Amino acid sequence: MTHIQKRLLRERLAKYAMQGSGIIITGSLFFIVGTILYKGLPYLNWQMVSESPKGGFYIGKEGGILNAILGSLYLASLSTALATLIGIPIAIYLDVYAKSGSFLVRTCKLLFDVLFGIPSIVYGAIAFSIMVWLGIRASLLGGVITITLLTIPIVVRTIDELLKTIPIDLKHVTFSLGTTRWETARMMLRYIRPGIFTAILLAFGRAIGDVAGVLLTTGFSDNLPQYLDEPAATLPLAIFFQLSSPIPEVQGRAYASALVLTFIILFIVICTHILASKQKKHKI
Amino acid sequence: MYPHPSIKTEETQNLAALNSAGVVPVATPHIEIKDLNVFIEGNHILKNINLSIPNNSVTSIIGPSGCGKTTLLKTLNRLVDDNKGVTVKGSVLVNGEDIYAPGAEVTHIRKKMGLLSQKPFPLPMSIFDNVAYGPRIHGERNKTVLRGIVETQLRNVGLWDEVKDRLESSATRLSIGQQQRLCLARGLAVKPEIILGDESTSALDPISTQTIENLLIDLKSDYTIILVTHILRQARRVSDYIIFVYNGEIVEFGKTEDVLLNPKNEITQQYVKGFIS
Numbered sequence: 001m002t003h004i005q006k007r008l009l010r011e012r013l014a015k016y017a018m019q020g021s022g023i024i025i026t027g028s029l030f031f032i033v034g035t036i037l038y039k040g041l042p043y044l045n046w047q048m049v050s051e052s053p054k055g056g057f058y059i060g061k062e063g064g065i066l067n068a069i070l071g072s073l074y075l076a077s078l079s080t081a082l083a084t085l086i087g088i089p090i091a092i093y094l095d096v097y098a099k100s101g102s103f104l105v106r107t108c109k110l111l112f113d114v115l116f117g118i119p120s121i122v123y124g125a126i127a128f129s130i131m132v133w134l135g136i137r138a139s140l141l142g143g144v145i146t147i148t149l150l151t152i153p154i155v156v157r158t159i160d161e162l163l164k165t166i167p168i169d170l171k172h173v174t175f176s177l178g179t180t181r182w183e184t185a186r187m188m189l190r191y192i193r194p195g196i197f198t199a200i201l202l203a204f205g206r207a208i209g210d211v212a213g214v215l216l217t218t219g220f221s222d223n224l225p226q227y228l229d230e231p232a233a234t235l236p237l238a239i240f241f242q243l244s245s246p247i248p249e250v251q252g253r254a255y256a257s258a259l260v261l262t263f264i265i266l267f268i269v270i271c272t273h274i275l276a277s278k279q280k281k282h283k284i
Numbered sequence: 285m286y287p288h289p290s291i292k293t294e295e296t297q298n299l300a301a302l303n304s305a306g307v308v309p310v311a312t313p314h315i316e317i318k319d320l321n322v323f324i325e326g327n328h329i330l331k332n333i334n335l336s337i338p339n340n341s342v343t344s345i346i347g348p349s350g351c352g353k354t355t356l357l358k359t360l361n362r363l364v365d366d367n368k369g370v371t372v373k374g375s376v377l378v379n380g381e382d383i384y385a386p387g388a389e390v391t392h393i394r395k396k397m398g399l400l401s402q403k404p405f406p407l408p409m410s411i412f413d414n415v416a417y418g419p420r421i422h423g424e425r426n427k428t429v430l431r432g433i434v435e436t437q438l439r440n441v442g443l444w445d446e447v448k449d450r451l452e453s454s455a456t457r458l459s460i461g462q463q464q465r466l467c468l469a470r471g472l473a474v475k476p477e478i479i480l481g482d483e484s485t486s487a488l489d490p491i492s493t494q495t496i497e498n499l500l501i502d503l504k505s506d507y508t509i510i511l512v513t514h515i516l517r518q519a520r521r522v523s524d525y526i527i528f529v530y531n532g533e534i535v536e537f538g539k540t541e542d543v544l545l546n547p548k549n550e551i552t553q554q555y556v557k558g559f560i561s
Contacts, residue, residue, distance in 0.1 A: 169401055169403065178392065183534075
């Protein structure tokens with residue numbers, strides 16, 4: 001085999017490996033979505049998404065999961081909003097204000113990396129012990145705080161990576177026009193705006209899909225969430241409870257709930273893409 | 285357009301002293317650098333720089349790659365502060381005011397100096413907003429005034445007729461030469477006194493390069509212009525004075541024809557003849 005033949009063989013092998021893993025992953029995703037659709041679609045009806053659980057819900061009779069849909073939406077939106085409001089300034093401070101490469105910056109970034117990887121049950125357990133100490137019971141607020149803490153590292157690290165992609169010229173150009181660091185930071189945010197939506201999307205996805213973080217802190221309730229200081233239902237927990245039931249109808253509802261959760265995420269993803277593409281007007 | 289305060293007698297004397305050493309040409313200094321030393325992460329980048337840069341003229345900084353040209357330029361508007369682990373010793377006086385004095389206001393200093401970077405970098409906004417950005421952050425809110433500034437500056441750089449019908453379209457749609465002129469207009473809109481160019485034509489085609497060079501020559505009646513360039517012919521075409529930097533030190537500073545045609549120093553001679561680069 002000549003040298004060029006070897007190189008071409010390697011090229012082909014690399015291509016097959018990539019195609020292979022692509023097919024496996026896409027295939028399993030289709031399998032997951034297919035299973036949810038196959039098992040959940042027969043149980044998905046208007047009652048399911050428009051009513052809260054009635055008396056016989058857990059034995060497969062009437063009622064729906066509106067409590068969990070609303071609970072999850074409230075929880076995820078509030079936590080994502082809070083995490084964005086807190087996370088963006090942190091990322092800006094670390095990248096624009098703090099001296100680059102300083103001990104503070106390095107330590108903070110390392111800590112955020114660690115926090116990024118900590119499983120949500122740890123956040124839940126810590127928040128729960130604090131809530132016990134303060135005498136607060138499981139509530140929507142408890143969940144919002146826990147999930148906010150869980151998603152802040154996601155926002156900070158994603159925005160930080162985005163800020164790193166900005167050419168140094170942007171800083172130099174704006175600074176030499178006599179901007180303050182805050183004005184330069186705003187221009188940097190403008191530059192990465194499409195990416196900020198991705199950061200928010202990632203945070204939202206983690207927030208709405210989390211079970212362990214809300215298990216201890218948010219509790220569960222069959223009522224529609226109305227107050228921050230009351231327990232609230234969430235979709236992932238609703239799925240978990242329904243799947244644990246021995247009754248096939250209730251298990252089917254678990255898949256229907258999963259389908260609803262998937263639709264919500266799909267809807268959010270589409271919205272994010274539309275919003276992000278509108279921001280690209282002046283993109284360099 | 286922007287009057288500079290008259291020089292004090294003391295500065296004139298300093299200038300005369302330097303002159304006798306054959307270092308500085310006769311002119312009104314706009315920027316004076318005294319005993320400047322710059323260290324970046326422990327490396328001594330600029331060594332004992334003493335310079336008086338005359339106003340209303342073009343001064344080019346030339347020298348081989350990595351000799352400290354750009355650092356010298358960025359020391360003038362304190363962009364060098366942005367580097368990791370940087371220490372600046374000595375003083376840089378702009379109109380007699382030390383920009384490295386403790387408590388010196390960086391924002392105000394930088395506003396005085398427009399920067400034209402290596403590659404044109406339009407801000408991610410429309411053509412109009414690019415030029416209006418500077419005046420806006422400095423407090424200009426009146427739309428008529430802003431329109432006036434945008435038109436004047438775009439005319440100044442000869443871009444108005446090319447873009448007047450698409451001021452709202454994205455600045456990135458312009459050709460690279462147009463973008464560089466837009467960047468110049470954006471810099472001029474904040475009324476600087478000094479224009480700093482960091483190899484500003486290196487990304488441009490020959491025709492755009494010529495346009496920018498001619499603009500700079502036209503602008504020197506109103507501004508003090510300092511350019512970093514590695515193209516000797518460009519330095520010869522546009523500049524009145526040349527600073528030759530080698531290994532972080534100023535080897536020669538003088539009128540363009542003196543430095544390029546009759547360099548006094550042997551290293552300058554070798555550089556000008558192309559033996560070192």
